[in-house]
Amino acid sequence: WRRTYDAMGFSNLKQINKANVGGLHQVWAWSLPPSQNELSPLVHDGVMFVTSANVVQALDAANGDLLWQYIRPLPDNLGGGRAARSKTLALYGNRLFAATADKHLVALDARTGAVLWDKELVARAPAGQPDNGSLQLSSGPIVARGKVIAGLSLGISGGRGGAYIAALDVETGEEAWRFNTVDQRPPGQDSWNGAPVQQRFGGGVWTSGSYDPARNLLFFGVGNTYSAGTLLQPHAVKGASNDALYTDATLAINPDTGKLVWHYQHMQRDVWDMDWVFEQTLATLPIDGKPTDVVVTGGKIAIFDVMDRTTGKYLFSRDLGMNNLVTAIDPKTGFKTTSKDLEPESGVTKLLCPSSSGARNWPTTSLNPNTHILYVPMIESCSNYTWTARTPEILATGGIDMTYPPRLRPNSDGKFGRITAIDLVTGKEVWQIRQRAPIASSMLATAGGLVFHGSLDRSFNAFDEMTGKVLWTTRLNAAPSSSPVTYSVGGEQYVAVVSGGGGSFDGGGRFLAPEIENPTGGTTVVVFKLPKK
Secondary structure, X not given: OOOOOOOOOEEOOOOOOOOOHHHOEXXXXXXXXXXXXXXXXXXXOOEEEEEEOOEEEEEEOOOOOEEEEEEOOOOHHHHHHOOOXXXXXXXXXXXXEEEOOXXXXXEEEOXXXXXXXXXXXXXXXXXXXXXXXXXXXXXXXXXXXXXXXXXXXXXXXXXXXXXXXXXXXXXXXXXXXXXXXXXXXXXXXXXXXXXXXXXXEEOOOOOOOXXXXXOOEEEEEEOOEOOOHHHHOOOOOOOOOOOOOOOOEEEXXXXXXXXXXXXXXXXXXXXXXXXXXXXXXXXXXXXXXEEEEEEEEEOOOOXXXXXXXXXOOEEEEEEOOOOOOEEEEOOOOOOEEEOHHHOXXXXXXXXXXXXXXXXXXXXXXXXXXXXXXXXXXXXXXXXXXXXXOOOHHHHOOOOOOEEOOEEOOOOOOOOXXXXXXXXXXXXXXXXXXXXXXXXXXXXXXXXXXXXXXXXXXXXXXXXXXXXXXXXXXXXXXXXXXXXXXXXXXXXXXXXXXXXXXXXXXXXXXXXXXXXXXXXXXXXXXXXXXXXXX
């Protein structure tokens, strides 16, 4: 996912560069069944693998011809998978792994599409509790050490007892291990304010992981709690803390055993829905005069934490100045002090920046390992945040007890989309672009000196990596709510992006700029290259 295990979203290809990118033109397109998209096509040996709704397809990456397809029958209540979204597929040898809308992982023969195995991932409910139907597979899998690993995210009811990360054997599909992303210790010993396990909600994993083969470590980000009252209201037993492990944390996991090697919690007791669930970028940065292997990740509040990859030790943060929640960051530990004025009070509405959609969300950053510049797609917005206290009986049922309708930032000039290029080593902003149209796609940087990105107004652009100047632009049939890729076939470089969408993230952007006409349902792979000489 994002080309390599390190999730940098950077390509070494440079046939398409600053001097010739203006000649890019569309060479083929392929319509997919409508879904909520978020897809990153996977390209290998001239074959592009894509998934949307209930279909997985293999296409000739040079001309778009269909090579094979796998169609999955789905129950009526899933509407043919139109609400499905999956960020990636995974390839291991001749096996292609896909997450499905009905919460299965399937292994397909990458040459024919034949089903090799099919396993359902269903939450194991706590004793005496029904199975949790709210869990979803929207992250997409990663493969390491003979295991295919995926995290589960959460539906609207929040995930009773929390979500988890599961590893299946690539050959058989048998489950090898499962890591619960919500602290399972009993009340009194827990970090969940003394709440029983079945009243701990959240811990969703809705971004694929990263992997460091040298250290044999998987890295996953974890989301927040969906029921703030668990951490705000008293329980019969007092917990050891109300930090709410492992929400808003980076987890380093041994893929052989599923054991946690280290964790770093970016924010304790997040009761504002400011997830830190996004890509875990593995980079090497010069720190104190020596190359240091680090993990870089940022939450919805657009603060990026940098940690030592071996130990999880906090090194430093880069705050992009998009939030009013964090008032201070401890330079030694990274502990974030939050504003006392924004402490939730039942029924009291408060201005919270950013909105619950985040200054950044699932569209990923891109890091150039040569310049150490991180390209960050963001949206400028706030929300009117309200928390509602509940009785213990209602609290036990879970569900969201926070409301946060989006609103403009104070003194907004009506520009909502922002791209910031920041030097991670110096902390200096290299350039910034602000525009009316909210962002839609992930970033993609290349060795050709380019950065690709798409917006809600259906534009898909190439920027100069050092100045932010737009060097090429085109209009798509719908917003590119996905992660663009670039690849080479037969000595020619291509750029591909999946247009379409219509998920909640797109919906937030449409609220901010309602005049932008953006059709939904037109999920399409669109591919570009340079003219032949």
